[in-house]
Amino acid sequence: MAYNVLIVDDSKSMRNVIKKVLKISGLELGEILEAGNGREALERLGESWVDLILSDVHMPEMDGIEFLRTLAGHEDFRDVPVVLVTTESNEQRLEEAMALGAKGYLRKPFQPEDVRSLVMKILGVEDEWELAGSDEGCDF
Amino acid sequence: MNGNWLEAMKAAISEVLETMYFTEVSFRDVTPGAEAFEGWRARIEVNRADGNQAVTLALWLRSGFAKELAGNLLALDAQEVRPEDVKDAMGELANMVAGSWINQLGPDAWRLGLPDAGPVECPVSGTDNASQMFSYGEPVGFAAVDPTGP
Numbered sequence: 001m002a003y004n005v006l007i008v009d010d011s012k013s014m015r016n017v018i019k020k021v022l023k024i025s026g027l028e029l030g031e032i033l034e035a036g037n038g039r040e041a042l043e044r045l046g047e048s049w050v051d052l053i054l055s056d057v058h059m060p061e062m063d064g065i066e067f068l069r070t071l072a073g074h075e076d077f078r079d080v081p082v083v084l085v086t087t088e089s090n091e092q093r094l095e096e097a098m099a100l101g102a103k104g105y106l107r108k109p110f111q112p113e114d115v116r117s118l119v120m121k122i123l124g125v126e127d128e129w130e131l132a133g134s135d136e137g138c139d140f
Numbered sequence: 141m142n143g144n145w146l147e148a149m150k151a152a153i154s155e156v157l158e159t160m161y162f163t164e165v166s167f168r169d170v171t172p173g174a175e176a177f178e179g180w181r182a183r184i185e186v187n188r189a190d191g192n193q194a195v196t197l198a199l200w201l202r203s204g205f206a207k208e209l210a211g212n213l214l215a216l217d218a219q220e221v222r223p224e225d226v227k228d229a230m231g232e233l234a235n236m237v238a239g240s241w242i243n244q245l246g247p248d249a250w251r252l253g254l255p256d257a258g259p260v261e262c263p264v265s266g267t268d269n270a271s272q273m274f275s276y277g278e279p280v281g282f283a284a285v286d287p288t289g290p
Contacts, residue, residue, distance in 0.1 A: 011231060012225075017214070058254060060254060087240070090251070109159035109236050110159070110160075
């Protein structure tokens with residue numbers, strides 16, 4: 001199964017970084033969609049089916065928390081899993097995000113491995129890298 | 141002015157540059173001169189949650205170094221990096237540095253603003269709380285913590 005992913009971040013550089021991380025993750029990818037804030041993300045969701053959303057929190061126009069709140073009230077999109085990729089470290093804000101339906105969060109700066117393992121876990125995809133790493137006596 | 145602020149900013153810069161921009165820098169605390177700095181500046185305001193204090197974190201980077209960082213972040217060769225790439229990469233750098241800075245000083249005590257970045261030709265501000273950055277021994281810019289009010 002190929003997964004369509006929506007990346008929401010006001011930084012084009014960060015969207016590109018996340019896109020590259022996904023491409024090397026081993027996850028079978030379909031379409032990768034991009035949006036610069038929550039409002040644009042809602043437009044993208046209306047255009048294509050999305051299996052996973054990776055969203056920043058601090059964004060102009062509609063931030064990640066407001067985006068989650070809108071998604072939660074939307075019949076068609078409320079079940080799309082959302083992972084926050086953010087500089088936000090305020091516990092209260094993160095708890096609010098989780099209460100609104102976020103499936104997890106990653107703090108920037110991140111290691112590519114952190115993105116890959118969380119995405120695989122949330123999508124329920126068997127992680128071949130992890131399986132390979134679990135072999136005992138693996139010599140290089 | 142909290143003496144830990146600049147130390148926390150240096151630690152935040154190192155963490156972000158090493159993780160996302162594949163670069164290391166060293167620091168030397170200095171008082172920058174009054175002469176104009178030519179390069180890129182990225183700033184972000186952080187505010188105390190209780191509204192009692194605002195601080196601006198600023199990064200001043202030489203053009204060549206800013207371009208190199210943008211290239212590293214985007215996995216582009218230097219000649220492929222456009223000014224809009226540098227602007228975006230600098231803004232994201234400030235955003236991540238500020239996030240890491242807040243995380244060290246107390247995630248619940250501070251709120252992050254939105255970054256801005258652009259080319260500048262003016263003296264480095266926040267001069268009492270600045271540190272010069274070096275990459276491979278070459279000066280590449282300044283980091284400054286500037287209490288802005290109230």
